Amino acid sequence: MAVYTDVNEEQLRAFLAEYDVGTLLSYKGIAEGVENSNFLLRTTGGTFILTLYEKRVNRDDLPFFIGLMDHLALKGLSCPLPIVRRDGGHLSELAGRPAAMVSFLDGAWLRKPQPQHCREVGQALAAMHVAGSDFAIRRANGLTVADWRPLWEGARARADEVQPGLKDEIDQELASLESDWPSGLPEGVIHADLFPDNVFFIEDRLSGLIDFYFACNDFLAYDIAICLNAWCFEPDGAFNLTKGMALIDGYVCVRPLEPGEAEALPLLARGAALRFFLTRLHDWLTTPEGALVVKKDPLEYMRKLRFHRQIDSASEYGLRIKDLTQ
């Protein structure tokens, strides 16, 4: 939950005067998102989300994030549409922070997603990949295989505090991923953080994707791997094959996979698990007890990683031969 920066009425009035959205009716800080400050804004012109970008977001990346939402929304993907100022710009300054306003998306994120929701997520992910294919700006993934070792070096000495034996296990895993990481797979814009809290549903229908602040260019299949980890494991740690099949099925009916992508999927899933394990481990070791942000258990991702090491082929995630391009 997060409102790091408050905004007063004078600042907001000056900000809104640059937009064509009518008179302010209300604004409330919302307790979602851990990186930025978010307000739900109602004006006589509609309902909006106002985001103040806090220091963890690199200012130079904002044109990519905002341009991407604009691009995807205009292609018909249901995602927040950045609101244009009278002078044509999207990015403003508010309370000393870069700030932007986007359209409000109806829908609520699911605390307990079911297989039919996983199918919709797969479809929406593929639709995003297709819609993003001609987006002009590029952004390298700052949390891909080459970035894991520096992250790991910062936490390695204390890893056994979290679980004895972790240090050796990650040392081996990381070396193996570094040597085996694939190349040449289809690339494009990926969401890179499509967890349940970033996907809205109205009743059982997917109503939109939000939070593109990890989006970047990388292997499209890596985004599927992230989603398998985020959507298809049960709270007790078990992989739910029905959910896996639904997610992949939803994906391939929009964009079939190449055989190389299917083959790489177990390794990509290990990498995706390691990536979230490492950032969670870093936060676990550096966030003070009782801080504003709820700490997420890094071991959840360690258990997922171990599961993926036993996987021989993507069929164990629910992929069928018919899902592949010929």
Place this chain on the structure above:
Amino acid sequence: MAVYTDVNEEQLRAFLAEYDVGTLLSYKGIAEGVENSNFLLRTTGGTFILTLYEKRVNRDDLPFFIGLMDHLALKGLSCPLPIVRRDGGHLSELAGRPAAMVSFLDGAWLRKPQPQHCREVGQALAAMHVAGSDFAIRRANGLTVADWRPLWEGARARADEVQPGLKDEIDQELASLESDWPSGLPEGVIHADLFPDNVFFIEDRLSGLIDFYFACNDFLAYDIAICLNAWCFEPDGAFNLTKGMALIDGYVCVRPLEPGEAEALPLLARGAALRFFLTRLHDWLTTPEGALVVKKDPLEYMRKLRFHRQIDSASEYGLRIKDLTQ
């Protein structure tokens, strides 16, 4: 900021099925209020605030709070209207907490209120006092003069950590308030917590009062004293007489003061300052560093208390003779 209890879609669906509000469109935790968990809910039937009452709220007081909002809203005061279930009830259970849904009020609270806003607050406070005069349920003020000594005893030993000399100063102040506290002033339902974050404005027009969870029966003039403290001091600690005059002026044009109320005002203002000083001091000493709740500086209220000790008559707050009943 506060969402202590999350709600999943199954719980929410079962809860909403008891109401006649249509289909859920979205729900978002909001980062306001420090006692309860609050969600902003949109359904096809409208926009609502859903509150889960956390442990600091006494369950037995809920019929008073909810009945009061219902009473005041039906009398035309702009405040949240509790939504009635199909079976006629207002209070439900959700995620193991007592829960209620109220209408959403447009408006935003002012971070920098000006004198014209203080006038509107005075008017709305008096209108609430008048509208509450025939509310049937009673609730004793749990934070009035008799309750200060137990609060103080819990913090007294460590008070000098906050500022040297505080222990002796509060000992004397408390004894003096206990011996001089008035009796026989006009009583009724007071808000008891009408700080700027509980008053909404649209542009410069007051649009509503919220958060009746400290409301109780007490001297009406004590509520004015609380508002003088909450609205009429500048961030540098100075009392703004223009704001004081505006607040009192707004109040008396709806409900004139009796001479006894005017006479008691400086003492009531000292009491009101001590009450907020003591709860802030308690929170200051017991809330761990870096906790979810932002700690408020108790010394702000000590400085207000010292100001009120120099006041000889309510005219120094802006009260004029013409404001009194004859």
